[in-house]
Amino acid sequence: MLTLTSNFACLAVTAEQKNDPVMISKRVYEEPTFKIHTLGSQELRTSSKRITKFNQDTKLLARYMLQSMYTAKGIGLAAPQVGIDKQLIVIDLDFENSATPPIVLINPEIVTNSISVNTYEEGCLSIPGVYLDVIRSSIIEVNFRDEQGRPRSLRADGLLARCIQHEMDHLKGILFVDRVTNKAELNKVLQENEMNLSDVHSL
Numbered sequence: 001m002l003t004l005t006s007n008f009a010c011l012a013v014t015a016e017q018k019n020d021p022v023m024i025s026k027r028v029y030e031e032p033t034f035k036i037h038t039l040g041s042q043e044l045r046t047s048s049k050r051i052t053k054f055n056q057d058t059k060l061l062a063r064y065m066l067q068s069m070y071t072a073k074g075i076g077l078a079a080p081q082v083g084i085d086k087q088l089i090v091i092d093l094d095f096e097n098s099a100t101p102p103i104v105l106i107n108p109e110i111v112t113n114s115i116s117v118n119t120y121e122e123g124c125l126s127i128p129g130v131y132l133d134v135i136r137s138s139i140i141e142v143n144f145r146d147e148q149g150r151p152r153s154l155r156a157d158g159l160l161a162r163c164i165q166h167e168m169d170h171l172k173g174i175l176f177v178d179r180v181t182n183k184a185e186l187n188k189v190l191q192e193n194e195m196n197l198s199d200v201h202s203l
């Protein structure tokens, strides 16, 4: 599913990358490494900055975010959710299978959006208990850097395309509830979960 951009710099590291995925235990800790902010927190509404230095701190941030995501039993986590205003996303749709490496996307940019859209129920670690339909592009192509700063490109459909779009929204301070079109249902579910409609910034 992961494809590389076809420039020489990338081709040169293809072999290395194949043997060099992000290796991390998917164990569930008693407490997440990072506290995950929830709806109403200002941290979720900030615009994240691009990462310009790729060093040990970048790799550690990705690893701590993965640990937090696995512990919270999520399939995606963006740095603003843990109060860090950097453009870093971690995703693992197969979090129960230790053999599948997760994906780390840094400074992601969507270069192609399909015209076709689909509707699917989403949830978010920052809005626990709330699951609502959101319309998104069916297929996307995204350019990004991996945790070592190498340029990558990925074409995604299905749940992965949805997850990347959801996490990239976090980098702009947008939450999935902002995109929910069924306001009556949104209001009802938020009330059931003791959350405030005033914390939703509808698009």
Ligand SMILES: [Zn+2]
Residues within 6 Å of the ligand: 123, 124, 125, 126, 166, 167, 170
């Ligand atoms: Zn989310």
